[in-house]
Amino acid sequence: MIGLISALTIGLLLLVVLVVFALGQGSTARGNHSISEFPGDPRHSGELEVCPPELVARIFSREDWALILQTHSPCLERLFLQERKRIALLWVRQTSRDIRQVMRSHTEAAKRAADIHFRTELSLFLMYIELLLMCETLLLLITTVGPPRLERIASYVHELARQISYAHEAFARSSAGAATEIPTSP
């Protein structure tokens, strides 16, 4: 009834996630403390250290590229592309790292929140996966195509990141609201 391949896949996938889980738990036990142990640490607080928007706009802008093309200097073109690629890759890696950090921070808070919403969490998770995939795609495209041709995709990643921030903010607001409603003993 159920395909043999799917049965084998499920068995093997379970083995893989178990090994990943065991390795992760092992490293935690060896001293990589969880986020909750250092709540004041800015590295764990979900801070989104994005580049200034002016810089992001320039990285993927075609204007500079058009200007360089007008010089008809292959050496300058090569140098420009190399430099832009380096900065663009750095930006994408930083964005990806920051998104992970925001999500890590979110899950740390969400896992203890009794009023968690399944659909919101699911949509956040899907959005998070989509963002990470976009970042990976961007990395690949920047390496192969170059930054000046990727303006639209970069904007899309920004839009998704903004949506995640909105959703997380709404969640944090509702959690904080619920927390203030709890009466505290004098």
Add this chain to the structure above:
Amino acid sequence: MLDEFIRWGGVPTEILLLVRGLQTKLASRYPAFYLYIFFVLSQSFLRLYVYQWKRSFYRYTYWSTEFVSILVGCGVVYEIFRVGLRAYPGASRMARNSLLLLFLLALVVALANAANDPRWWAEASITEIQRTLRMVQALSLFALVLLFLHYSITFGRNLRGILFGYGLFVAGSVIWLTFAYSGSGRFRNFWFYLYPMSYDISLLVWIVHLWEYRPNPQTKESAKFERQYEIIAAATKRRLQEARSYLDKAIDR
């Protein structure tokens, strides 16, 4: 000789595990798990008795006890979920909903397949039904472990051992039953040895991890967190608002 050793080598380990469980009072902390071990131990003796004295019933006894052991094993999965997520109501709710969704999905798939092939229920072999049940168990464990990974749930040594050992056994069972159901003679012989061996490996994992009581770390962390949660939430909110203003400017350029 090797065959007998693999098949019966688990019995002393199970007895040792139960004795240690009672000595360290782990049996009262993880009752479903120790009930499972007790059941597996009892079924070994029952099967031996039937094999020796009422051999005609052996096949029936073997498969009946296998089914009951799967059901008791579901209790182990539930215990992993219950104890592991006790301190995390949010993650616990997510796990409950995810598992519910998964069971509904499995039910829909099973019904759809049965509708396409109505003879399946009548013709399905015991191995096939058992494999399907083990697959549902494997899927539940898979979803749970993914959730533990996503929410960075930290387990104590004892619970980690129960999860890892039982997960290994279930994954091994799914793979074994797939080969037993479809494989050729050579594969069947190979898996015939490997299946009980996978259980012996799980027993070793359990013995190592459940030798003494180790508390789950999240109990302490959760108390610490509750005192600082509002500070963290406020800080996260402020920083995200700062980040959002940057991103808004980037998009609206």
